[in-house]
Amino acid sequence: MTGKIERIRSESAAPSHPARYRLLLGSLALALLLGILLAACVGVVPIPMHDLARSLLGGQALNADQHLILFTIRLPRIFAAAMAGAALSVSGLLFQGLFRNPLADPYVIGSSGGALLGASFGVFILPQLSMAGFGATALLGVLGAICSITLVYMLASVNGRTPVVALLLAGFAVSTMLSYCSYFLEVMDHDFGAGMRVLSSWLHGTINQPTWPQLAVLAAMVLVGIAASFPLTRRLNTLALGEEYAAHLGLHVQQTRIAVIVIGSLLTAAAVALGGLISFVGLIVPHMMRMILGPDHVRLLPATALAGGIFLLFADTVARTIIAPSELPVGVLTAFIGGPFFLYLLRQAKREVFA
Amino acid sequence: MTPLLRFSSLGFSFADRTIFTALDASVPPDASIALVGPNGCGKTTLLRLAAGTLKPTHGDVRLHGKSLHTLSQRTIARSIALVPQNVEVSFGFTVQQFVEQGRTPYLKMFGGMSVADRDAVEHAMELTDTCSLRSRIFNQLSGGERQRVKIALGLAQQPSLLLLDEPTQHLDIGRQLELIDLVKRLRRHGIAILASMHELTLIEGVFSQVWMLSPGEPLRQGSPQEMLRPDLLSRVFDCPPLSGPVLLKPSLKQSERVRV
Numbered sequence: 001m002t003g004k005i006e007r008i009r010s011e012s013a014a015p016s017h018p019a020r021y022r023l024l025l026g027s028l029a030l031a032l033l034l035g036i037l038l039a040a041c042v043g044v045v046p047i048p049m050h051d052l053a054r055s056l057l058g059g060q061a062l063n064a065d066q067h068l069i070l071f072t073i074r075l076p077r078i079f080a081a082a083m084a085g086a087a088l089s090v091s092g093l094l095f096q097g098l099f100r101n102p103l104a105d106p107y108v109i110g111s112s113g114g115a116l117l118g119a120s121f122g123v124f125i126l127p128q129l130s131m132a133g134f135g136a137t138a139l140l141g142v143l144g145a146i147c148s149i150t151l152v153y154m155l156a157s158v159n160g161r162t163p164v165v166a167l168l169l170a171g172f173a174v175s176t177m178l179s180y181c182s183y184f185l186e187v188m189d190h191d192f193g194a195g196m197r198v199l200s201s202w203l204h205g206t207i208n209q210p211t212w213p214q215l216a217v218l219a220a221m222v223l224v225g226i227a228a229s230f231p232l233t234r235r236l237n238t239l240a241l242g243e244e245y246a247a248h249l250g251l252h253v254q255q256t257r258i259a260v261i262v263i264g265s266l267l268t269a270a271a272v273a274l275g276g277l278i279s280f281v282g283l284i285v286p287h288m289m290r291m292i293l294g295p296d297h298v299r300l301l302p303a304t305a306l307a308g309g310i311f312l313l314f315a316d317t318v319a320r321t322i323i324a325p326s327e328l329p330v331g332v333l334t335a336f337i338g339g340p341f342f343l344y345l346l347r348q349a350k351r352e353v354f355a
Numbered sequence: 356m357t358p359l360l361r362f363s364s365l366g367f368s369f370a371d372r373t374i375f376t377a378l379d380a381s382v383p384p385d386a387s388i389a390l391v392g393p394n395g396c397g398k399t400t401l402l403r404l405a406a407g408t409l410k411p412t413h414g415d416v417r418l419h420g421k422s423l424h425t426l427s428q429r430t431i432a433r434s435i436a437l438v439p440q441n442v443e444v445s446f447g448f449t450v451q452q453f454v455e456q457g458r459t460p461y462l463k464m465f466g467g468m469s470v471a472d473r474d475a476v477e478h479a480m481e482l483t484d485t486c487s488l489r490s491r492i493f494n495q496l497s498g499g500e501r502q503r504v505k506i507a508l509g510l511a512q513q514p515s516l517l518l519l520d521e522p523t524q525h526l527d528i529g530r531q532l533e534l535i536d537l538v539k540r541l542r543r544h545g546i547a548i549l550a551s552m553h554e555l556t557l558i559e560g561v562f563s564q565v566w567m568l569s570p571g572e573p574l575r576q577g578s579p580q581e582m583l584r585p586d587l588l589s590r591v592f593d594c595p596p597l598s599g600p601v602l603l604k605p606s607l608k609q610s611e612r613v614r615v
Contacts, residue, residue, distance in 0.1 A: 100445035231464060237452070238459050240445045248408045248437050249459040249512075250429035295446035298467075 021299060024292070028306035032082065035310055039078050039317045044325050045069050076215050077320075078313060081207045081330070083215075084274040085281055085312025086305045087222045090229055091267035092282020093304050095149070097236030097297055098260045099162045102290070103345055105283035106268045109171035110152050111145040112279075113178035115265070115272040118144020120182040120199055138217065141269030148174055149261050164346075179203065179277070202276030205331015207316050210274070221270040226305050228263050232256065233297035240295070278312070278331045280338020285311050287345065357420060359384045359516055359547055360405060360435070364414035367400060374400050377414065378574050380566065382516060382549055387542050389558045389579070390551040392568030393592050398551035399440070401568070402518045405549065406437035432460035436509035440520040442501075444493050450504050451489040454480060457511025479510035482544070483537060499530030506537065510546075517541065519550035523557060535561050555583060567591060 041047050047066055054061035055070070062070065088106055095104040095111070106112045121144075122137030155170035156162045186199045201208065210218065235256045238246045247253050271278065285308045286300065293299050312330070315337075319330040358381035365378040374397040382388065382405075390398050403409040404416055407423045416423045418434055436457070444453065457479065458472045468476075480486045483503045488496065496504060502522055509517055522538070523531045535557055538548060552558055558565060558579050565582035567575040569591045575582060589595060 102446070234462070237448070238456055240448060241453075241456060242443055244408060245439060245442060246459075247428065248406055248432060249456065250427070250432045251459060290446070294452075295448050296452060 021293070025302055025306065028303060028310065032306055032310050032313070035313050035317075036078055036082065039081075039313055040070060040074055042317060042321055043069070043074060073209060076210050076212060077207055077316070079215055079219070080210050080274045081316035082309035082313045083219060083222045084207060084271045084278065085285070085308040085310070085315075087225065087267040087271040087274070087308075088278060088281040088312070089285035089304045089308025090226055090301065091264040091271070093286040093297065093300055094229060094232065094236070094260050094264040094267075095282070096286060097232075097239060098257060098264070099153075099156075099167060100240060100242075101162055101164060101167055102287060103164060103283065103342070104162075104167065104171075105280055105342075106145075106264070106271070107175070107277060107279040107282065108342070109149065109167065110175035110178060111149040111265060111268045112272055112277050113175035113182075114148025115141040115145040115269040116202055116277060117148075117178045117182050117185075118142070118269070119202070119272060120185045123199060124185045124188075138221065138269060138273050141272055142266050144178075145265035145268045145272075146261060148178060149265060153257075153261070201329070202272065204329035205276045205278040205334070206327075206329040207275040207312075207319075208273075218270050218274055221266055225263050225267040225270065226301075228259075228266075229301055232259055232263065233301050236260070236297040237295075275312075275316075275330065279335050280342055281308060281312055281315075281334055283345070284334075284338050284341050287341075358382055359386070359419065360549075361417045361420075362401075362404070362414070363417065365404065365411050365416065366413040367397070367404060367409065368412050380574055380576065382547055384515065384547055385542075385545070386516075386547040386549065386564065387538070387562045388549045388564045388566055389562040390549060390566045390568065391553075391555060391558070391582075393570070396568040396570050398568060399520055402437060402520050402549070402551060405516075405518055406435050407431040408437065429460040432512055432514075434514055435516045435518065436512040436514035437518045438505050438509045438520060438522065440524065442505060447492045447494060449489065450485060450491050450493055450496070450507075451476075451480075453493045453504060454485070454489075454507045454511050457508040460512060475513055476511050479507045482510055482540065483507040498525050499527070499533060502526065502530070502534060503537065510541075514546065516547045516549065519548065521551050521553060523552065523554045531557060555588070558583065 037049070037052065040052055041049050045066060047062065047070060051061040051066070052070070055067070091106045091111070092104070095106060095109060096102050098104070099109070118140035119137040122140040152167070152170045152174050153162070155174070156166040158166065182199065183203065186203075235251055238249060238251045239253070239256060241249075243253050286304050289300050289303045289307055293303060312334075315333050316330045318328075319333050320327040322328060360382040362378050362380045366376050367374045378401075390401065392398055400409065404411055407416070407426070407428055410424060418426065418431065423431060454476050455468065455472075458468060458475065461472060461475075462468065477486075480489065483506050485500070485504050485507050488500055488504060491500075493501070493504065506517070506519070506522070519538075522534055526534065531554060538550070538561055541548060548562075550562070552562075560579075562579060565577060565579050567582050567587075569575070575587075
């Protein structure tokens with residue numbers, strides 16, 4: 001009896017077991033689905049679960065107000081939060097593999113700041129280019145993220161490695177500078193119009209209320225980004241051996257680096273367009289998944305994407321209900337959770353930091 | 356017999372320093388060569404040139420008669436495996452996951468490892484006696500374990516030539532002898548070996564040839580008996596003469612004295 005339990009324990013402790021892995025992915029997917037349904041029920045105007053279910057299956061269970069709230073406000077917001085969480089977590093995973101450093105979060109290393117500045121240019125300088133709400137801003141956001149991450153990488157890497165201190169300092173300097181550039185654009189905007197409201201919510205990290213066409217554009221960016229990350233995962237495993245060793249084994253190091261920067265930036269930009277500067281999600285989620293699954297990026301990618309969606313959906317649902325009818329920017333909440341977590345990870349890396 | 360690897364009038368210089376000017380040598384398919392020389396004479400550089408990770412300034416390196424720079428690094432890595440001196444792995448990869456990286460030159464862009472890939476990994480771990488370490492974290496291994504696991508990664512590449520960079524450094528005498536045993540076993544499996552060695556006492560009886568690098572001089576080649584002569588060593592390593600018999604008949608007690 002005890003022997004059997006022991007055996008089950010040791011099997012479940014082995015994260016490489018394929019059946020366990022599939023079970024984990026299945027549970028995460030189910031949790032995300034349930035989370036979406038539950039989040040759709042709660043809010044200032046509650047919607048009972050059975051009415052929601054009937055309405056989603058095509059029935060007429062909701063009154064006009066509930067229908068409006070569900071389909072034009074709540075569901076787009078829910079999808080936006082889940083997608084932003086998945087995008088931030090996956091780009092965090094990619095950047096951590098690239099920098100060979102578990103502290104590389106899109107917010108910490110400045111790619112979110114770059115995406116924000118790019119998007120701000122779209123809103124303030126070139127508003128006439130905007131299509132479907134933020135077609136051009138999304139594109140400029142990607143460009144901004146690529147530029148900032150390339151800059152941080154060049155500043156922080158020493159012989160292909162990025163020491164923690166160099167990465168944090170370069171990331172801090174670049175992201176602070178970029179955020180204040182965006183703030184400067186906001187101040188210089190004279191008409192105090194819609195652009196300013198958008199930027200202010202971006203700076204605080206609030207999930208937007210996108211329209212369905214906007215959501216479709218961003219969903220495409222997120223899905224393309226995650227799909228394009230799959231062939232990179234095995235390369236990131238090889239890159240963990242160090243650049244020279246990886247190059248000896250036949251990895252195209254420079255190509256891999258460029259691909260990770262472009263795809264990570266695409267995902268960061270999509271996340272910024274959905275919710276602005278949301279800190280630490282890209283740090284917490286990959287780290288938790290690594291604790292369960294180990295460091296293999298191939299396995300981490302799908303789990304990280306799903307868990308990121310769940311995490312930010314949960315955080316955003318709390319953020320919009322905890323002080324209802326008012327609401328908290330979700331960025332405040334993730335900073336409350338993520339800040340101490342970041343310090344904990346920094347403490348783990350202390351030997352390297354203060355060596 | 357055509358050589359497995361051939362250096363022809365090989366020259367290499369870093370920005371401010373010339374390492375080789377015209378080095379000529381070849382590695383036969385059944386070679387076991389110890390590369391010796393004082394610190395900074397270019398042992399690691401020569402191994403990197405042989406593995407294709409450094410490009411020569413002039414001259415070239417030929418694998419089965421084909422110049423390395425005409426071959427893709429994937430092709431090279433299927434024939435030549437370089438086991439570096441220091442490996443720093445980020446994140447807590449297990450020994451199994453680490454050794455699997457040796458299959459990188461065989462894997463296609465999409466899709467995972469085939470049965471043949473898994474067999475190669477398994478075989479490499481059996482040869483190096485590392486199967487029992489497979490679920491340990493690589494970064495937490497001891498020096499001796501780490502060295503064997505690094506060699507397992509190299510063997511997973513299924514190479515004809517294994518390049519070992521200071522395989523016995525930082526190992527205690529027991530682990531050094533363990534490693535020497537492994538090198539002998541690999542020779543029996545028909546894998547050619549070129550290893551840079553600091554521990555001169557371990558060369559005799561294991562390696563059939565010694566290449567001696569000395570700054571500003573052409574490469575010396577010969578049998579261990581010819582090369583490990585006290586007068587030659589004291590000149591090349593720039594140190595007082597060593598007593599002769601010590602080098603040729605290594606014993607555990609004396610090994611400390613002759614470390615050069």
